[in-house]
Amino acid sequence: MLRFFVGRLLQSIPVIFIVITATFFLVRAAPGGPFDAEKTLSPEVIERLNERYNLDAPMYEQYFDYLGHLAQGDFGPSFRYTNRTVTEMIYAGLPITFELAIYAIMIALVIGIFAGMLAAIKPNSAQDYIPMSLAMTGICMPSFLLGPLLVLVFGIWLQWLPVSGWGYSPGDKILPAITLGSTYAAYIARLTRGGMLEILSQDYIRTAKAKGLPMATIIIRHALRGGLSPVVAFLGPAIAGLLAGSFVVETIFQIPGLGRFYVQAAFNRDYTMILGTTILLSCLIVLLNMLSDLLAVWLNPRLALSNEKN
């Protein structure tokens, strides 16, 4: 098991390095400079700008320069918002995105695990079909469709909840969190059902039943740990998806988080901002993936063995 941990850790380092390098050169390879929009700029001004942003140095020098700054947590200045650095913008946006992602994943876990367990306890009954059909609906109803529909119904027609914002008026965090969490609730419900069904057919569960333990005790004490390991393994990819999903949800609900900054930067061709956020989000995702893998192995050590065999 220790071997698996160390191996997984070692595997993450080249991945993060590839991400940084690939992103850097992709952005630099982009056709057209970042100052193309301002056509009126004189050559001297452009030269000055290039000097300020270190764009006239050789490519490899820029790269190592960037790596050096990155190691100190400095993502460089923003190309668009000349008075702000990328680091500042990340500091402003990241906590909001995190908060949104945490609410969403909590909603997804609570609803998903509960629905999945209901389904697994009585498979092929109404108690199975109804939550699983709802889960399928959740999967087929993408956030960029569900979000606007929720706004339309609860925000505009019923006027129960605010239609946008984050922390400005009470209840304005509810709709974004539900929008972002629903798809993952659906996936988690399906994974829980699958995992629980497999565990519930094991001999040790039958033994527990034969001993006369109540169903609730069997599930909580014996089945949950093994039955949830597919869910835990899914958490890493899910959080990666949540961060990408926050692009859409933050745009719909006008939340000033990192996702919205990213989309705006993409439109403005704010290269340093894109570069910084891509690297930050990518590293986060790689780390979270690793953590969820480790957690899944800790819950179900047999996974490490099957991984080594492959």
Place this chain on the structure above:
Amino acid sequence: MIDSLKEYQNLNFEQGRSLWQDAWYRLNKNKLAMLGLYVIIFFVVVSILTPWLAPYGYETQNLALGASAPSAQHWLGTDIHGRDLMTRLMYGGRISLMVGFAATAVSLVIGILWGTIAGYIGGLTDTIMMRIVDILYALPFMIFIILLMVVFGRSLLLLFLAIGLIEWLTMARIVRTQVLTLRKQEFVSAAVVTGLSHWQIIRRHIIPNVLGPVIVYITLTIPSVMLLEAFLSFLGLGIQPPQSSWGVLISGGVETMEEYPWLLVFPGLALSLTLFALNFLGDGLRDALDPRATRD
């Protein structure tokens, strides 16, 4: 003598069912999956025949009419420029489905080649090839696609390639696992002994046996690709106007949903219905082709 021979020929022997007949039989019993299949066939046929079926021209405007609710002339209503929504949905569906199928095809070609080579050769080649897949797997591709679209402009071809280049990873893994187990089977050893070349063995014995799981995975990849395209188009980073897709239409519908909700509801319905159909068909095919596989 001749009579009895004829009688013999007319006898209905209980024929053994091939894997495919068996799978088709099982799929036929799954009503939801069959419904999904019919919905997909319907959408595909409509997309192909759109230039002939569409009630109005793609760009035909009726500015005097503006946005109108569904009516006898315009079954699904019109948008703010007075363009028929049904026509636009049909043309948009062409692109959405095309992206789904084309990007899946890209991933299919790369994934099958990669997986077959790794699994068939085995040894060090296999280890290296699958390590590469492992590393690529850990990359956050969603963000990379956005980056690609921003850096190299938003072209349809790039979108196919970018999406296809992500999705082949799982395909390669599935194919490799299958090929690895197949290689140890006796009928493959027998084929080697009879002196067939590697290519002949791969073509006649390996590929037909890998097809089952691959078909299942294709059916489940198409909806995820379509979702990805719609997601990017919604953000304005995918398909660009004047071209349209369901994602573009949904994005446009959101802007005016307060006044003209049908402009959001119908494109959303079209996309969700297709995703539903493909997912149900995929689940059904999995049960039909690989009864041992667990659902999750």
